Amino acid sequence: MTLSSEILRDAEIIYNFHASFSSPPGRADFLLLAGSHDLRVPLYAAKLYHLGCAPLLLCSGGYGKITDGLFHDPEAVVFSRVCTENGVPDSCILLEQKSTNTGENFSLSRNLLRELKIFPKTGIIVCKPYMSARTWATASMQWPEVTWSVNAPPIPFAEYPTADAPIEQEIHLMVGDLQRLSVYAEKGYQVPVSVPDDVWPAYDRLVAAGFDSQVIR
Numbered sequence: 001m002t003l004s005s006e007i008l009r010d011a012e013i014i015y016n017f018h019a020s021f022s023s024p025p026g027r028a029d030f031l032l033l034a035g036s037h038d039l040r041v042p043l044y045a046a047k048l049y050h051l052g053c054a055p056l057l058l059c060s061g062g063y064g065k066i067t068d069g070l071f072h073d074p075e076a077v078v079f080s081r082v083c084t085e086n087g088v089p090d091s092c093i094l095l096e097q098k099s100t101n102t103g104e105n106f107s108l109s110r111n112l113l114r115e116l117k118i119f120p121k122t123g124i125i126v127c128k129p130y131m132s133a134r135t136w137a138t139a140s141m142q143w144p145e146v147t148w149s150v151n152a153p154p155i156p157f158a159e160y161p162t163a164d165a166p167i168e169q170e171i172h173l174m175v176g177d178l179q180r181l182s183v184y185a186e187k188g189y190q191v192p193v194s195v196p197d198d199v200w201p202a203y204d205r206l207v208a209a210g211f212d213s214q215v216i217r
Contacts, residue, residue, distance in 0.1 A: 003167065007209055010202035011171045014130070014178055015157040017199045021132035022152040028054050029120035031151075033083075034105050034127040034135050035061015035075025038165060042079035044153040045126040046086035053151070054124060057083060058113070060096040060105040066169075074098075102135060103189055106142040125150045129160065130174045134181055137190035168211075175206050176214025183216055 003011075031054045033045050045057060061067075061075025071078050074097040084090055094116075096109045113120065123143075125135045129152040139148045161167035178199065184190040207215060 007171070007206065007211075010205050011167075011174065012157040013198060013202040014174050014206070015160070017196060018131065018133045018174060018177065019129040019152060021136050022129060022150045022154070025051055025053050025151055026124065026149055027052070028122040028124040028149065030054050030056040030058055030118075031124050031126050032105070032109060032139075033057060033059045033061075033076075033079050034102065034125060034131060035059065035064065035067070035079060035099070036128055036131070037064075037066040037070060038128050039078070039082055040153045040155065041126055041128060042082035043086060044151070045079075046083045046088050048124070048126065048151055049083070049088050049092070056092055056094065056118075057088060058094045058096060058109055059083070060099050060109045062098045062100050064100055066173075102131070102138045103142060105135075106139050110143050120146055122147045122149075124148075127152055129153060129155055130170070131177060133193055134177050134184075134190065137181060137185070137193050140191045141189060171206060171211045172213045175203060175211050176216070178203050179215055 025048055031045055031048060033042055049057060059076040059079040063074060067075050076095040076097045080093050080095055083093060094112065096112050099105045099108045123146045125139060125148060127135045132150045132152045136148055136150050161170060181193050185192040
């Protein structure tokens with residue numbers, strides 16, 4: 001499918017807004033890998049581990065709306081495998097394999113660490129670039145005793161699509177995630193996030209163009 005320059009421009013506006021919540025690598029008590037279909041996330045998390053960003057990785061994810069039927073194993077298992085293949089010791093990885101959405105990534109991971117008597121003060125979320133805003137907003141509400149930052153793979157919009165993550169699918173997902181920043185904040189699932197003036201008009205144009213499969217009705 002060939003997309004118009006206008007659609008690509010609007011999609012890049014939304015992508016860049018989401019990705020703006022990602023910070024340069026820092027240090028924290030642990031990395032929380034938010035499960036998804038994108039294996040560049042655990043690959044980047046392994047890099048962060050080797051940079052000394054955190055001594056512990058928590059891979060979170062069961063089967064989500066994309067990986068259900070795509071992965072043979074839960075997202076956490078797939079992510080942990082990528083990490084160990086890239087030099088992260090098994091002893092430094094914990095798995096939370098039941099979550100099916102972003103909120104559960106944090107609530108179930110929080111429960112897991114509590115059961116293990118681990119009480120982190122700082123955490124780095126590793127996720128897809130266009131999930132940076134929503135994961136931070138969700139974590140800040142669901143797990144407020146941790147000070148959170150986000151480190152997403154630094155992939156520009158033009159280089160993000162792949163054969164396994166086609167651009168049309170990503171635009172649908174980005175549009176849905178932007179709407180959820182507003183809807184879920186109103187429901188108390190996430191902390192409120194300020195959205196720049198040029199982002200919502202881009203959202204409206206993409207929805208009008210048919211990129212609405214992930215929009216909450």
